Amino acid sequence: MNTETSPSDLELLQAMLAGDEEALAALYRRRAGDVHRFALHMCGSQSLAEDVTQEVFMVLMREGRTFDPAKGSLPAFLIGVARNHVLRRLRRERFYVSLDEDPTNAREGVSDRASGPLDSLSRNETIESVRKSILTLPERYREVVVLCELQELSYLEAAAILGCAVGTVRSRLHRARVLLIEKLRPADEREGAEVKPARCFA
């Protein structure tokens, strides 16, 4: 019977800080994907996401001792560091993201809708349009979508990473989804929606 269990993140971190290179590699392979995907969803640039991933683990190597498990998990810590780097880079290098707030332009490649906004699209087109729409969201909405919908973190974890209340995460996510639905809806339907009653009283 194999009783060997994989070491925890904290154990790997401690081994890494003691100079164990394999611990760094194990930790990297375990957590680099999450960090990379978060950065990629946030900035839309593969090279920038890789830069951020490398930066995050460099920070972990330099300042890993400052990590306090009582304040949160290691993945949350890494995502938090990644978030800081991404936001800093986005503000410095805005050309990486085509921030187009006009919903009509964010819907490139989306044709008419038969039974839903994404049904008539191929899988790749769907992915592309959703990703583009996410990238057009304001940062505060984009990060909750990435964390809660794409990274599947709980509201509590997202709130810890973002440094805000759970209610704030919830309300931002609600608003972000409404914005995304608007962006993904075909242009003709959006125009028609203006004359549609906002709510019914059934």
Place this chain on the structure above:
Amino acid sequence: MKCQDFENIARELAYAENHNAAPNIYSEARAHVDDCESCALRLADERELNRGFRAVKAETNQYQPSPEVEENLRQSFRETVSAGAYSEVARTAARGQAWQTYGLAAAAAIVVLVFTVALVRSRFAAPTPQTPQRVEARVIPENNLKAPMGNAEVFTPSKKHDELARAPRRKRVRSPEPVIHEAESSLLSAANTTSADEREAEIATEFVALSSNAANFQDGGQIVRVELSRSAMASLGFPVNVDRFGERVKADVLLSADGFARAIRFVQ
């Protein structure tokens, strides 16, 4: 259920349906969707959005950073370890030492700067002598002033205080009448006791009071040898040869404990 209530749970409903976990608690919401076209569209939009999210997740879950990133990290890690930088305490101490060095350098710079400024200011603020007085600075310690003055006539400011206080403060003393008396005798004797040879070689006038204010010499005092122009003698009422008016003459100035000149005598 109203549309507003449905709006609040639309996301949860779509999420639960997508995960095949829609419990019966949403039955009321489903019933509302059957009756409300806009809420049905809203729910459909939520479902489509969830489907889009799932597609993006499925696609991007395969994304990983390139192997170069790991290799770069490993390389950095090796360099860090070989540099011994993982003794965090040492790093912190080194950082602290650097800060200490910077702090000391800054403090030294500040001290030098302050000293320089003080020096420059003192030089510029030093008063240029208005009168040709050259202080010889031969201060006679107070404890040497023991011997009585002998035949010096003594002036006691305390006794004549009322009388002198009525006199104008800047009134010139026209008469060389000796006015220093007993209270100051111990101090005045200092000039005569500094050096027997000097005393024999020097000819001195009696001390002439410079101030009408009472001086308390019980707290101590000093006699200072200075050089003045002979015009100063004239201003105190001494006879002066006009031809030698510009020459200099030595004088002993009696300073009270508060630093004021109380009396003067001229020495030759």
